Amino acid sequence: MNILIEWIYKTPKGTETIFRSEEMPAAQALLFAEDMERTGRTKSIAFIDRFDSSWTVKELKSYLKGIETEPxxxxxxxxxxxxxxxxxxxxxxxxxxxxxxxxxxxxxxxxxxxxxxxxxxxxxxxxxxxxxxxxxxxxxxxxxxxxxxxxxxxxxxxxxxxxxxxxxxxxxxxxxxxxxxxxxxxxxxxxxxxxxxxxxxxxxxxxxxxxxxxxxxx
Known part of the structure; x- marks a missing residue:
């Protein structure tokens, strides 16, 4: 599944803006999201698939784990x-x-x-x-x-x-x-x-x- 990342970035002074990434494989998007979370300046991370459905980090992790045993x-x-x-x-x-x-x-x-x-x-x-x-x-x-x-x-x-x-x-x-x-x-x-x-x-x-x-x- 290919998805894009949507997240809110917050500067040290509290200014916020929304960013969207390009499409990428779900596993790769999860790695980027986890890395962004470690900066402490990113919040409300969501993943959007091609059908405009939104996934949380927890939901995406569960999905990727689930497909290991599925085709x-x-x-x-x-x-x-x-x-x-x-x-x-x-x-x-x-x-x-x-x-x-x-x-x-x-x-x-x-x-x-x-x-x-x-x-x-x-x-x-x-x-x-x-x-x-x-x-x-x-x-x-x-x-x-x-x-x-x-x-x-x-x-x-x-x-x-x-x-x-x-x-x-x-x-x-x-x-x-x-x-x-x-x-x-x-x-x-x-x-x-x-x-x-x-x-x-x-x-x-x-x-x-x-x-x-x-x-x-x-």
Whole structure:
């Protein structure tokens, strides 16, 4: 989670003013805040997240301690494919995360006969990833979403407008689920070769191979 620090600074003569920092990782912000408190001239320190929620020092310490045993440092790869011959879609999802000092990889795929295009399949794959994050109880964390679909990445970042009604519906559902769980998305567009795991899962799904697996990484 990235946050900014807001604090009141008091001079030796009692003059006060309010300062705000730039955004930074929560753990780093806590270190700065603790150092500022030691000066004796700082009071009313608060931490503000991207959803304008305010956290006290005590609340942030509790949060950071709590996520040690919950999934964090999360990177998600997604890919969707559409077979025009069968009108079926294959969805691939790969999630890398850390929990309790260990690293894990979750792989999941799914198929659908209800989608109508490759772009819609890509959106559905991203939504599948969000469902898996929900099952992992991921909340109020930054998450990197990596895919090779220019349409999805550029539309979700606002770089391209979402004009098709069907795709807009998917984008709205994705945005809502992100906000409901406090997920702070960071999108990254990559070449297809850099998204091979998710691509392979989507293809396997089209071929009738279903995969749901979580493994510990070395």
């Amino acid at each position: 964090h440092n999360i990177t998600v790869y997604f890919d969707g494919g559409f077979d025009h011959a069968t009108s079926r879609s294959g969805l691939g999802c790969v999630i890398y995360y850390e929990q309790s000092g260990k690293s894990y990889r979750l792989r999941r795929n799914a198929s659908s006969a209800e989608l109508t295009s490759n772009n819609e399949s890509e959106y559905a794959a991203l939504y599948l990833c969000l469902q898996e994050l929900e099952l992992l109880n991921v909340h109020h964390l930054p998450v990197r979403f990596i895919g090779d679909s220019q349409v999805v990445i550029k539309q979700m970042t606002g770089e391209w407008p979402t004009l098709e009604k069907v795709l807009l519906g998917w984008a709205d559902r994705i945005d809502k689920k992100m906000k409901d769980h406090g997920i702070q998305p960071e999108y990254e567009l990559v070449q297809r070769k850099s998204n091979s795991e998710a691509d392979r899962l989507a293809t396997q799904s089209l071929n009738g191979i279903s995969i749901t697996a979580t493994s510990e990484m070395p």
